[in-house]
Amino acid sequence: MDIALYVSGESTLAGRDDVLKLSSNENPLGPSPAAQDAFRKAAGDLHRYPATDHAGLRAAIGQVHGLDPDRIICGVGSDEVLQFVVQAFAGPGEEVITTEHGFSMYPILARMVGAIPVTVPEDTRRVDVDAILAAVTERTRVVFIANPANPTGTMLGADELQRLVDGLPPQVLFVHDGAYTEFADGFDGGASLVDRHPNVIMTRTFSKAYGLGGLRIGWGYAARAVIDVLNRIRQPFNLSNAQMEAARAAVLDRDFTDRCIALNARMRDRMRQSLIQMGIGCDESFANFVLARFDSPQTATAADAALRAEGILVRRVGGYGLPDALRITVGDEAAVTRVYDKVALIGLGLI
Ligand code: PMP
Numbered sequence: 096m097d098i099a100l101y102v103s104g105e106s107t108l109a110g111r112d113d114v115l116k117l118s119s120n121e122n123p124l125g126p127s128p129a130a131q132d133a134f135r136k137a138a139g140d141l142h143r144y145p146a147t148d149h150a151g152l153r154a155a156i157g158q159v160h161g162l163d164p165d166r167i168i169c170g171v172g173s174d175e176v177l178q179f180v181v182q183a184f185a186g187p188g189e190e191v192i193t194t195e196h197g198f199s200m201y202p203i204l205a206r207m208v209g210a211i212p213v214t215v216p217e218d219t220r221r222v223d224v225d226a227i228l229a230a231v232t233e234r235t236r237v238v239f240i241a242n243p244a245n246p247t248g249t250m251l252g253a254d255e256l257q258r259l260v261d262g263l264p265p266q267v268l269f270v271h272d273g274a275y276t277e278f279a280d281g282f283d284g285g286a287s288l289v290d291r292h293p294n295v296i297m298t299r300t301f302s303k304a305y306g307l308g309g310l311r312i313g314w315g316y317a318a319r320a321v322i323d324v325l326n327r328i329r330q331p332f333n334l335s336n337a338q339m340e341a342a343r344a345a346v347l348d349r350d351f352t353d354r355c356i357a358l359n360a361r362m363r364d365r366m367r368q369s370l371i372q373m374g375i376g377c378d379e380s381f382a383n384f385v386l387a388r389f390d391s392p393q394t395a396t397a398a399d400a401a402l403r404a405e406g407i408l409v410r411r412v413g414g415y416g417l418p419d420a421l422r423i424t425v426g427d428e429a430a431v432t433r434v435y436d437k438v439a440l441i442g443l444g445l446i
Contacts, residue, residue, distance in 0.1 A: 111406050115433060117424040118408040120245070120275075120384050122306030124358065124427065126341065127351035130307065133344035137337040145339060147331040153314075155343045162286060162316055168325050169342075171333055173274055173300040173313030177239075178204055179325040180296065180315075184268045185210040185236040192230055192238040194222050196247050196415045198272065201239040210236065220247040220378060220386070220417075224255050228262040238263065241272040243279050246412045246422040248380030250279055253288075260292050268321070269295045275382035277304035277352065278359055282381075286316060293318040303383055304355055305345040312342040359383045363425045369435045384424045387438070392418035398438065405437055 149169040157164035170176040177200060185191050187209030193201040195217040202212035213235075215226040222240050231238075238259075243250045251259075260269055269292075276284035276299060285297040296317035302308035312334065315325065345352075366385050370377040376388030389395040392413065399421055402409055410422040423434065 113406045115407045115426070115430055117384075117426055117430065117434065118410045118422075119308065120303055120382070120424045121308050122304065122355055122383070123425075123430060124306060124351075124355050126306040126310075127345050127348040129348045129351070130305070130341040130345035134310070134337050134341040137335075137340040140336055143336065145332055145334060145336045149334060149339060152312075152334075152339045152343045152346075155346050156314060159346050159349065160284075160286065160316075166289075166319055166322050167314055167316050168322050168329065169312065169314045169334055169339075170329070171313070171338075172302060172311040173272070173298045173315070174200060175311075175333065176298050176313050176315040176325070177201075177270065177272070178207070179328050180237060180268065180270055181205055181208045181210060182328050183324045188234065189236045190232060190234045192227055192235060194227070194240060194244075196220060196244065196412075196417060197222075197239060198241050198245050198274075199414065205237075217247075221249045222251055224251070224259045224262070227259060231263065231267065235264075235267050237268050237270060239270045239272060241274060242285065243275040243381035245275065245382065246384070246386055246410065246415050246417065246420075247378065248382045248384060248386055249378055250282075250381040256285065256288055260288060260295060263294065265294055267294060271295060271297045273297050274300045274303055277356055278363075278383045279381040280360070289316055289318070293320065296321055301342050301345060304352055304359075305342070306355070307341060307345060310338050310341055312338050358427065359425050362428065362431045366423065366425060366431055366435070370438070373438065375438070384422050386412070386417070386420050386422050388417075388420045390419070395419050395421055402434070402437055405433075407434055407437065409434075 152169055153164040153167045156167055181204045185208055189210045190213045191205035191210045192213050194215055205212040213230055215230045217223050271285035273284035276282055289295045289297050296315050298315045301312040367377045370387050377385050412420050412422050
């Protein structure tokens with residue numbers, strides 16, 4: 096059931112050439128041209144095994160983000176890094192805390208290792224620090240939150256994060272999933288929290304701001320001791336040369352990334368204002384999507400169907416406990432105009 100949620104039916108519009116996919120939080124500008132060049136160049140070396148230590152990629156990430164490369168681990172998407180975490184830190188009968196509208200992979204990963212996912216309520220679509228702390232038992236091993244969160248787009252500030260970590264027993268690993276960090280202006284993704292606490296790991300991805308979702312590259316940053324344990328689980332050749340070279344070029348192309356982030360901020364604001372003007376609920380989003388909240392699940396279903404009929408794919412989030420909402424990826428100018436012409440008609444009751 097959970098897997099079906101994660102891999103929802105995007106192929107149903109196959110064959111149409113006007114499909115606008117706003118369902119997976121992909122970058123409307125795609126990857127940086129430098130990353131595409133690096134990928135093509137790596138294709139000339141397909142007979143070579145890749146480096147097992149990811150040194151070049153870790154050095155580039157460390158340089159750009161001001162982090163110690165020896166405390167970075169790379170994986171096949173951040174999903175793989177999250178998987179290493181549960182494999183290393185949770186086991187049968189142990190508990191993994193996630194939140195009411197949290198990312199669907201967390202309970203899947205917990206169950207994968209026989210652990211028990213414990214889902215705590217949120218406070219009006221925001222992670223509730225007190226609810227998490229109240230749910231901790233002596234069997235708790237891992238706490239997962241995404242910040243900014245998917246699919247709500249909401250975010251905890253530095254004080255709340257600190258309070259959460261301060262309240263956790265030291266044997267609990269706090270996973271600060273920063274898949275959408277780049278879109279939250281000026282946020283370090285939790286890196287400074289990691290630097291202060293040995294039981295925190297920050298995970299990041301090349302799938303969103305860097306437009307490399309199809310290539311599958313993610314990374315994590317934590318204390319040396321945590322990274323060493325995760326590396327014992329990692330397969331030596333988990334990343335190909337092409338993945339590493341493209342990701343390295345992408346992270347070093349800061350101008351392109353800045354352009355993507357600026358476009359997202361502009362369009363996200365426009366999307367939210369348009370929704371609000373139409374009387375559709377929309378919390379402030381710190382990510383590259385917005386959550387449109389309709390007056391009922393029936394209206395959300397009708398809006399989804401109307402968009403789909405126009406070739407526009409957005410995400411139903413009933414499986415995340417949000418049956419009256421649709422998650423819509425922030426697109427480029429043309430995409431936002433196309434969606435909102437349509438949503439406006441729905442909002443006005445004309446469809
Ligand atoms: N965390 C969150 C919160 C996400 O939304 C996603 C992607 N949907 C991921 C992790 C995984 O991303 P990837 O494996 O592509 O790095």
